[in-house]
Amino acid sequence: MMILETDRLSITFGGVRALDGVSIAIESGQVFSIIGPNGSGKTTLFNLVSGIYTPNDGSIRFAGEMVTGLPPDQLARRGLSRTFQNLQIFSRMSVLENAMVGRHRHERTGILADLLHLPSVARQNEVTREAAHDALARVGLADAGKRPAGSLAYGALKRLEIARALASDPKLLLLDEPAAGCNPVETQEIDYVIRSIVKDGITIVLVEHDMRLVMNISDRVHVLANGRTLTEGTPEQVRSNTTVIQAYLGVHGSKEAVRAFD
Amino acid sequence: MRALLETRLMPAIVVAVIVIILPLLFPSAYYYRIGVLVFIFALAVVGLNLLMGFAGQVSLGHAGFLGIGAYSVAIGPIHFGAPSCLFAGAILSGALAFLVGRPILRLKGHYLAVATLGLGLLVAIVLTNEAGWTGGPDGMSVPGLVLFDWSVRGAYTWYWIAGTTFVGGFVLALNLMGSPTGRALQAIHDSEIGALVLGIDVARKKLTIFIISAMYASVAGSYLALFNGYITPDAAGFLRSIELVAMVVLGGMGSIVGSLVGAAVLVVLPQALTIFHEYEQALLGLIVMVFMIFLRQGIVPSIVAVLDGENDDPGD
Numbered sequence: 328m329m330i331l332e333t334d335r336l337s338i339t340f341g342g343v344r345a346l347d348g349v350s351i352a353i354e355s356g357q358v359f360s361i362i363g364p365n366g367s368g369k370t371t372l373f374n375l376v377s378g379i380y381t382p383n384d385g386s387i388r389f390a391g392e393m394v395t396g397l398p399p400d401q402l403a404r405r406g407l408s409r410t411f412q413n414l415q416i417f418s419r420m421s422v423l424e425n426a427m428v429g430r431h432r433h434e435r436t437g438i439l440a441d442l443l444h445l446p447s448v449a450r451q452n453e454v455t456r457e458a459a460h461d462a463l464a465r466v467g468l469a470d471a472g473k474r475p476a477g478s479l480a481y482g483a484l485k486r487l488e489i490a491r492a493l494a495s496d497p498k499l500l501l502l503d504e505p506a507a508g509c510n511p512v513e514t515q516e517i518d519y520v521i522r523s524i525v526k527d528g529i530t531i532v533l534v535e536h537d538m539r540l541v542m543n544i545s546d547r548v549h550v551l552a553n554g555r556t557l558t559e560g561t562p563e564q565v566r567s568n569t570t571v572i573q574a575y576l577g578v579h580g581s582k583e584a585v586r587a588f589d
Numbered sequence: 590m591r592a593l594l595e596t597r598l599m600p601a602i603v604v605a606v607i608v609i610i611l612p613l614l615f616p617s618a619y620y621y622r623i624g625v626l627v628f629i630f631a632l633a634v635v636g637l638n639l640l641m642g643f644a645g646q647v648s649l650g651h652a653g654f655l656g657i658g659a660y661s662v663a664i665g666p667i668h669f670g671a672p673s674c675l676f677a678g679a680i681l682s683g684a685l686a687f688l689v690g691r692p693i694l695r696l697k698g699h700y701l702a703v704a705t706l707g708l709g710l711l712v713a714i715v716l717t718n719e720a721g722w723t724g725g726p727d728g729m730s731v732p733g734l735v736l737f738d739w740s741v742r743g744a745y746t747w748y749w750i751a752g753t754t755f756v757g758g759f760v761l762a763l764n765l766m767g768s769p770t771g772r773a774l775q776a777i778h779d780s781e782i783g784a785l786v787l788g789i790d791v792a793r794k795k796l797t798i799f800i801i802s803a804m805y806a807s808v809a810g811s812y813l814a815l816f817n818g819y820i821t822p823d824a825a826g827f828l829r830s831i832e833l834v835a836m837v838v839l840g841g842m843g844s845i846v847g848s849l850v851g852a853a854v855l856v857v858l859p860q861a862l863t864i865f866h867e868y869e870q871a872l873l874g875l876i877v878m879v880f881m882i883f884l885r886q887g888i889v890p891s892i893v894a895v896l897d898g899e900n901d902d903p904g905d
Contacts, residue, residue, distance in 0.1 A: 377786055403788035415783030417776045419843070428776045432788035434769040438797055441768035442761045444597075448768050455769070495787055 636805020650709025656825020
């Protein structure tokens with residue numbers, strides 16, 4: 328079954344076609360990576376799929392439903408979750424509270440119940456807290472729950488964002504450069520976390536520059552260049568595709584290429 | 590579970606005890622009067638703090654809602670013969686907040702500040718110009734509150750009414766912050782986009798807290814008018830709005846206990862400074878400045894941070 332399909336998705340910013348007719352189809356349970364040089368439209372694609380931008384053209388289908396133009400919160404309530412390249416942590420809240428916010432779409436209360444702290448609210452808080460704690464445990468942050476989120480190190484913040492997204496029990500998780508700016512140890516931790524998520528059958532869409540991570544973990548790799556699809560295939564196919572090497576790896580990531588081809 | 594409940598409501602219990610014990614230290618009725626004013630303003634400040642300190646949405650026009658609450662307890666009985674309808678103002682304020690909230694709350698930062706400023710000015714201008722209803726700039730007298738043949742008057746009686754209402758408002762605010770709505774609001778403060786992609790209807794949550802916040806201010810305004818027995822458009826004026834914001838910031842953004850402290854400082858200090866005569870205002874300004882320079886997170890959060898720091902493991 329296809330969990331996410333886009334059909335000729337396009338968006339223009341001030342005359343520049345940031346994304347031009349990109350169609351992708353992602354099968355449930357896969358790790359689907361989107362790669363391409365800087366400015367090729369990867370994050371734009373994420374922003375379109377997660378509802379932050381509205382496409383000028385084309386359509387998006389999520390879990391069998393047309394969702395083109397729906398706002399992010401409604402997509403999230405349908406089970407689409409994402410992280411950000413530039414972190415969007417709730418830094419004034421504790422680590423645990425961050426993950427608890429991730430449970431929002433499962434919480435059912437009204438404003439009056441919340442104001443009066445009815446027993447239903449207390450019970451639900453308990454459930455939320457437990458689920459949030461579990462999500463933190465999955466990324467190795469179980470012991471950091473009480474700390475202010477703003478006090479965590481960069482790599483831990485990256486994992487906290489993943490935990491927060493996981494707490495929402497998504498069907499589809501979009502990870503926007505989860506390893507960007509991380510040192511090798513932190514990248515290793517992220518790699519480990521992603522693999523454990525995949526095992527749970529959550530579909531992952533990954534935008535990432537770390538080629539070793541991408542090639543190791545992906546079922547399919549979709550290559551963008553200048554807002555258009557260059558090619559798509561298995562990691563082996565993409566790796567040996569000469570246009571990809573010329574357009575992307577050869578110019579921008581030669582070092583990465585050498586490492587990935589080891 | 591029991592321990593959990595106790596920690597959650599601990600600040601409210603402490604505040605309730607303060608309300609009860611304070612009168613033992615009062616040498617005269619004048620102090621009761623100050624106490625009433627502190628609790629009334631603290632109530633409005635708690636509401637504004639929910640909006641500013643927790644949800645991160647500034648309002649420079651909150652005195653407008655205070656004014657609506659104040660005038661509704663005056664206009665209701667005088668022009669409509671309605672017996673002092675205590676909460677009519679709150680409903681009216683809530684309705685106004687609902688109407689203007691959606692378009693206004695799309696704005697951010699300074700733009701939101703200016704839009705709310707405009708809202709406050711608008712209310713103040715209407716109250717000043719509709720002299721037939723409001724008595725114009727001279728204001729109008731407010732019929733005393735009568736509850737079941739009991740005529741509520743005197744600083745002593747009002748102390749307990751204002752104190753109880755404040756503690757009630759305080760508990761509601763604590764409850765809200767420990768709820769899914771409260772967490773959503775705090776999330777919105779730090780990252781609207783982060784909140785959105787977790788399924789939070791940001792526009793709706795902001796509107797909800799704007800309405801609640803307006804109702805807090807309105808109830809405080811009604812109390813103020815009933816307690817003073819007289820009301821002028823100054824209650825809804827720009828300076829009053831600024832004063833409310835100053836109380837929030839001084840006490841500590843996002844600290845509900847701070848709301849009481851901020852209100853207490855800015856109500857009590859001017860009274861204490863009257864012995865300096867013409868330097869009163871200058872000194873008040875200076876003290877507020879010094880507070881903000883040395884306790885920049887506000888009085889309560891700064892003190893909490895110091896206390897926490899002492900308990901912290903140095904190796905952590």
